[in-house]
Amino acid sequence: MDSRVFIYVGMFGSGKTELSINTAIALRKSSNKVALIDIDIISPYFRSRDEKAFLENLNIKVITAPERYMLADLPIIPPEVGGYISNKEFLTVVDVGGNEDGAIVLGSLNHFLQNADKKIVFVVNVFRPFSSTEEEISRNIDKISRAARCRIDYLVNNSNIGPETTTNDIKTGEEIVLRVSKMTGIPVAFTSIDENIDYKGELPIFRMKRFMKNSW
Amino acid sequence: MATVDKIVAQMPKSLSKVEFSYCPGCHHGIVHRIIAEVIDELGIAEKTLMVAPVGCSVFAYNFFDLDGTVAAHGRAPAVATGMKRALPDRIVFTYQGDGDLASIGTAEIVHAANRGENITTIFINNAVYGMTGGQMAPTTLIGQKTTTSPYGREPKANGYPIRMSEMLSTLEGAVYIERTMVTTPQNVIKTKAAIKKAFQAQIKGLGFSMIEVLSTCPTNWGMTPIEAMKWLEENMTKTFPLGVFVDKTKGMI
Amino acid sequence: MKMLMKGTEAIAEAAIRAGCRLYFGYPITPQSELTEYMAKRMPEVKGVFLQSESEVATVNMLYGAACTGKRVMTSTSSPGFSLMQEGISYMAGAELPAVFINVMRGGPGLGDIQPSQSDYFQSTKGGGHGDYRMIVLAPHTLQEAANIMGEAFDLAFKYRMLVTILVDGMIGQMMEPVELPEWKNIEELKEPDWALTGAKGRKPRKVTSFDLDPYELEKMNLRYQATYKRVAENEVRYEEFKIEDADIIVVAYGTMARIVKTVADSARKEGIRVGLFRPITLWPFPYERLSKISQNVKHILTVEMSYGQMIEDVKLAVNGKTNVDFYGRSAGVVPTPMEVLEAIKKIAR
Amino acid sequence: MIKSIIIAGFGGQGVMLMGKIIAESAMLDGLNVTWLPSYGPEMRGGTANCTVIVGDEPIGSPVVDVPDVVIAMNIPSMIKFEEMLKKDGIMILNSSVIDREPSRKDIKVYKIDANKIADAIGNSKVLNMVTLGAFARVTGLVKLEMIGKALEETFAGKNKKLIDLNLEAVRQGMNSVS
Numbered sequence: 002m003d004s005r006v007f008i009y010v011g012m013f014g015s016g017k018t019e020l021s022i023n024t025a026i027a028l029r030k031s032s033n034k035v036a037l038i039d040i041d042i043i044s045p046y047f048r049s050r051d052e053k054a055f056l057e058n059l060n061i062k063v064i065t066a067p068e069r070y071m072l073a074d075l076p077i078i079p080p081e082v083g084g085y086i087s088n089k090e091f092l093t094v095v096d097v098g099g100n101e102d103g104a105i106v107l108g109s110l111n112h113f114l115q116n117a118d119k120k121i122v123f124v125v126n127v128f129r130p131f132s133s134t135e136e137e138i139s140r141n142i143d144k145i146s147r148a149a150r151c152r153i154d155y156l157v158n159n160s161n162i163g164p165e166t167t168t169n170d171i172k173t174g175e176e177i178v179l180r181v182s183k184m185t186g187i188p189v190a191f192t193s194i195d196e197n198i199d200y201k202g203e204l205p206i207f208r209m210k211r212f213m214k215n216s217w
Numbered sequence: 218m219a220t221v222d223k224i225v226a227q228m229p230k231s232l233s234k235v236e237f238s239y240c241p242g243c244h245h246g247i248v249h250r251i252i253a254e255v256i257d258e259l260g261i262a263e264k265t266l267m268v269a270p271v272g273c274s275v276f277a278y279n280f281f282d283l284d285g286t287v288a289a290h291g292r293a294p295a296v297a298t299g300m301k302r303a304l305p306d307r308i309v310f311t312y313q314g315d316g317d318l319a320s321i322g323t324a325e326i327v328h329a330a331n332r333g334e335n336i337t338t339i340f341i342n343n344a345v346y347g348m349t350g351g352q353m354a355p356t357t358l359i360g361q362k363t364t365t366s367p368y369g370r371e372p373k374a375n376g377y378p379i380r381m382s383e384m385l386s387t388l389e390g391a392v393y394i395e396r397t398m399v400t401t402p403q404n405v406i407k408t409k410a411a412i413k414k415a416f417q418a419q420i421k422g423l424g425f426s427m428i429e430v431l432s433t434c435p436t437n438w439g440m441t442p443i444e445a446m447k448w449l450e451e452n453m454t455k456t457f458p459l460g461v462f463v464d465k466t467k468g469m470i
Numbered sequence: 471m472k473m474l475m476k477g478t479e480a481i482a483e484a485a486i487r488a489g490c491r492l493y494f495g496y497p498i499t500p501q502s503e504l505t506e507y508m509a510k511r512m513p514e515v516k517g518v519f520l521q522s523e524s525e526v527a528t529v530n531m532l533y534g535a536a537c538t539g540k541r542v543m544t545s546t547s548s549p550g551f552s553l554m555q556e557g558i559s560y561m562a563g564a565e566l567p568a569v570f571i572n573v574m575r576g577g578p579g580l581g582d583i584q585p586s587q588s589d590y591f592q593s594t595k596g597g598g599h600g601d602y603r604m605i606v607l608a609p610h611t612l613q614e615a616a617n618i619m620g621e622a623f624d625l626a627f628k629y630r631m632l633v634t635i636l637v638d639g640m641i642g643q644m645m646e647p648v649e650l651p652e653w654k655n656i657e658e659l660k661e662p663d664w665a666l667t668g669a670k671g672r673k674p675r676k677v678t679s680f681d682l683d684p685y686e687l688e689k690m691n692l693r694y695q696a697t698y699k700r701v702a703e704n705e706v707r708y709e710e711f712k713i714e715d716a717d718i719i720v721v722a723y724g725t726m727a728r729i730v731k732t733v734a735d736s737a738r739k740e741g742i743r744v745g746l747f748r749p750i751t752l753w754p755f756p757y758e759r760l761s762k763i764s765q766n767v768k769h770i771l772t773v774e775m776s777y778g779q780m781i782e783d784v785k786l787a788v789n790g791k792t793n794v795d796f797y798g799r800s801a802g803v804v805p806t807p808m809e810v811l812e813a814i815k816k817i818a819r
Numbered sequence: 820m821i822k823s824i825i826i827a828g829f830g831g832q833g834v835m836l837m838g839k840i841i842a843e844s845a846m847l848d849g850l851n852v853t854w855l856p857s858y859g860p861e862m863r864g865g866t867a868n869c870t871v872i873v874g875d876e877p878i879g880s881p882v883v884d885v886p887d888v889v890i891a892m893n894i895p896s897m898i899k900f901e902e903m904l905k906k907d908g909i910m911i912l913n914s915s916v917i918d919r920e921p922s923r924k925d926i927k928v929y930k931i932d933a934n935k936i937a938d939a940i941g942n943s944k945v946l947n948m949v950t951l952g953a954f955a956r957v958t959g960l961v962k963l964e965m966i967g968k969a970l971e972e973t974f975a976g977k978n979k980k981l982i983d984l985n986l987e988a989v990r991q992g993m994n995s996v997s
Contacts, residue, residue: 042350042436070238072682075273075348078240078436102351102364108439109242148439233674264668268534278676284666286537286677289560292530295522299534300666302518303492303542307668325530328523474843474852500858583858644881645839645854647846725881732879806884 002155002190004120006086006093008107009157010145011124012132013099016159018049020124020193021096023209025061028092036062036085036093040106042076043098052212062091078106086113100141101148108150120154121146122190125181127160127174135180142185155190156182158204168200175202229253231262233282238273242442244432245274245341247399248408252312252339253281255413259420265308266300268293270322272314273347291322294329297336308419310337316346319355319381326385326427333390333424337415340381343432344453351437355379358456363437378456382429386462392424394462398431398454400446411461417470424465431457472647477637478504478545480612480648481571482511484619485543489654490569491517492542494531496524496550499583500639501573504545525550529557536566537677539665541623541656545571547639548581548589552597558632559598563679565664565694567626569619570604570634573642574775576802584802585639585725590779593634594753601691603698604632605705606752608723612646614750620651625705627662629697636752638775640725640804698754707750708759712738716745718814719763721784722773723749725804730773733810742818752780760787767792769817773810774798793817821874822960823883825900828892828913830867833947836973837890838869840951843969844961845873853881866895873960890954892933892947897921911954913946929957929996936991945988952992963989 007024009017018041025037037056039049049056050065057063064085066077085093097103107114123142127133131141146153160174175192182189191205200206231253239245256262262283269278271290278285288296293311301309318326318340329336345363346352352365356378360369370378386394393415397408408430415426431453433445440448475483482504485493493508505521512519518535522528528544535542546554551572561568574589576582591597593606605625609615615637622633661667666675681687709727712734713719722730727748737744747763749756764770770788772781772795781796788794797813799805824841828834835856842854856869870886872878888909891897893916901921904910909927915934931953937946955961966989967982974982 067236067238070276070682072684073238073275075238075275076240076350076436077238080241083241101367105351105439106436109240109435109441109445112441112443150439263670266537266666266668278678282669282674284669284674284676286534286564286666287680288530288533289556292526292533292557295527295530296534296537298520298527299492299494299531299542300537301534302520302531303535303538303540304667324523325527328527472846474839474846474854639858640855640881643856643858645842645852646881647852728878729880729882731877735879804882806882807880808884 002120002122004118005089006095006117006119008095008097008119008121009124010097010104010121010149010153011099012129012141014129015099015124015126015132016161016193017099017124018096019209019211020157020159021049021094022052022056022212023193023207025056025094026059028094029059029061032092033060034091036064036091038082038085038093038095039063039065040078040082041096041098041103042078042106043100043103049096076106078109083110083113086110086117086119097149101144104145104149108148111150114151121149121151122155122157123153123187124157124159125174125178127177128162128170133177135177135184138177138181139185142181142187153187156187157190158192161195166195166198168198171198171200172202175204179203229257231256231282233280235279237280238276240436242433242435242445244343244399244430247405248339248341248430248432249277249280251399251405251409251412255409255416256283258413259416261308261416261420264306265310266304268297268300268309268311270311270313270317271348272317274312274314274341275348277312291317291320292325293317294322294325294334294336294338298329298332298334301334301336305335308416310339310416312339313341314347315340315342315344315354315356319379326381327388330385330391330425330427331388333392335419335422335424337419338427339412340427340429341432342429342457343434344378345434345437347434347437351434356457358452380457382427382462385427390425391427391463392465393418393426394429396429396431396457396459396462398449398459400450414466414470418466421466421470423469429457472649474645475612475648476503476645477612477615477641477643478573479507480616480650481545481619481635482507484616484651485569486511486515486517487651487653488541488620488623489656489659490541490543490623491515491656492535492540493518493544494520494522494528494535494542495544495546496522496528498547498550500575500642501545501547501571504571504573504642525553526556529554529561532568533557533561533564533566536561536568537666539662539667541659543569543571545573547573548575548577548586551589551592555598558604559600559602560679561632562598562602562604562694563600564677565630566632566677567630568632569622569626570632572634572636574636574638576800582802583639585775585804586800586802587638587724587726587775588779588800589636590752590774590776593636594755594783602694603753604634605629605701606634606636608636608750608752609641610724610727610748612641612644612648615641616648616651620654629701631697631701636724638725702754705751706754706756706759708756709748709750710763711746711748713745713747713763715743716767717743718769718771718817719745719747719767720771720773720814721747721749721760721780723752723780726773726775729805729807729810732807733814736807736811737814742814744814755783755787757783757787760784761789761791764788764791770794771814771817772796773805773813775804776800821872821876821878822888822958823886824871824888824890825868825883825886825903826871826890827866827868827896827900832892833944834867834892835869837947837951838871840966840969840973841954841961842871842873843972844965847965847968848962850875851878853878855881866893866899868896888954888958890950892916892950894919909957911950911957913950915946929953931992931995933992936995937988940984940988940991942984945985948985948988949992949995952989953996955989956993956996963993
């Protein structure tokens, strides 16, 4: 999965924000110029912006609504978003809101996205509602890619049920996501797992630290 | 040392130094500026009170360097009425979106207009609920998809887009109502003239005035600013034709 | 000179004399005479009367007018007061002063138009959203109602709070001789330093009830709470009637308290020493005083035109020091003196 | 001394006004008074009533369950309030409308042919003032002089003839009982 801009889309609660943060942290190891853009206009909770201070401490640029509107229930897309998608010096991760309702904002950025070296990554957690079968998932892929006005480049298996996740659960997810891949022709980039879990499957593994659980 | 011979453009005095919170391509900012310019030109800043709504423009009270408050959702015309009745020689205006004015606050705007309340309303119609994330508005077009009309607005289930300017213009108390847009420089000039006229009607004590400005919401429409502007011109103006719906100010201002 | 006045008229005239020149309202029985009185009277005193399209609009007109720093009021009855709760919460958050008259009638729902005291919770505990309080005054005679109007406006401005005059349909509808209070010189009323009047020669002012940052909003809330604390420390009002030697103290307010005064006399004729404790401020409730006097009596009886609302505050005050009993009728039924006497006799036995 | 009076009749018989004049007259005489109406739909047609209390002590309850005096202007009112009347209490009946006797024997009953007397004066509307006159004479609670003042205040700005007419009705009512 080689690219300059990584854009995570998916259904509500599929794990886009966790992946965005972890991707940004991983990219930071190879580059001094990493930006994380939070354009989740759907949910005012569990957003990358909640970890802004932590990320900025790691010298990762966090693009979100201005500080004073951080807690506003407002769908503010700051103008810098287009800038960081276009800026060739930056490795950029974009955390998009859930469902097609969240993906629709990509439409307003279409003119920037068209010319950017980017990958749109669809995150799947088969243990979330409306995501448990390959039919449901491919229907969601179709809806979200239409709302975003972009083709989906990769799938990611992020199947988990929180702290109770077993290796069997991850395996179940992997099997379903691979079948989706077969149906849609979209390759699977990796399986993401909690850093405390030991798992080895068919797909590459991306180890993640969970942030959002600390929010409550 | 360089000197300034002539200032050709500067920030209107009636705008505060607070940066707008609006998305790129959103028309709130343009309309804010127009209102501020009109207030400056009319020299009424020191006697103007503004009422901001609940909606994307909830912070508008802070973007203007004027006395101001924020009304409960939809109630701005009632709040403005209270202010104007208490201080009849001041200028009072409300700034409201389509959810605020045409849905939850329908009763308040209809009766303020019907009383001929001597206030001015700036009505921003972008056919969608911006603040709460792109839900269907009373002005959403037939067939338009929103997060709460995912299959497109269906008249049988959701009724029709409500034309507030046309409706309010039938009321005796309304003296000036015009619908405009700000998609081109010419349109911006027209909108400014309309807003100026609305304030002048109030200054002359003629009654209720409202300017409806058709606006874009690129973020919730899922369009680039340019596409959104085009969509507004091609689609919104069909349901919401531009024009003056009532003008009882002739020879008065 | 005393005049025979209806409660609604006495309250309206006293409000005008207290400097109120802005009235917004919507007709509802049993207080429509107040709205009508204002419609007739306000133009005579160069004031503003406006009949709004709904109670929802009324309270927001009040909000707008209150923003200008003037003395503003409205009057309504229970269902109308319910509709005003949204605006009341906003006004409380924006720290705007205003006076509300609620002439309570039977509920819930459409209920009836007869006297009731079943909006006690709504007024004293907050019928709208958020952590707010309003000062609630409960006069029991028309003279007291007339006298209290000036005080209501003074309190509203002193603390930047809402004040409700909570009466029932009986106080609203009955007539009694009233000595009207003196006229307040409205020229002397100073413009508050927060009023929105157009930013002439000063920085623009903003009146709002919100901050999206929870820590900032908490600061605002703590400021409200500090105000409420000052009110609770300084503005508690109550009346004690024949409590010195009482074995039973009846706690009642408004019309109910009047009835109990009659009952106390007839009970004493039968050898039962009954006294009355009458809260005049329902919020802040006179917890301390009631707590003190409850130590020496055998029984506390709460009598209300409801099925038990104020009794919760009475119990908090008494806090187990003695027995607390209850008698109440609601839905517009007014307990008669005889009924209340029977309830007292039952306890005395 | 505290005396309570319930006045009841059809809407339009002027029972509310009768109560107000009694209250006002007593107030002008330096007494404490309360006037409490039944309000609501009955104001517009059905049976209306009001409670007046007069006294030289502060008045507590404006509500009464054992009135000292009942003035009944029609049969339903007589039936409704007869039971409540105090033992040895006074009942004043408009005998032009009420063609039967109250069932209680432990009360004092006074019958006034109010409609007939009013018609003879030349205005059927003043039947309430005729009855008020009878009440004043029977109870001694209000004086003619004060009634005159109360009428002047009530009809302030109106035709002097109207006040005279009403006062004449009160006088004739007073004379009709002995």
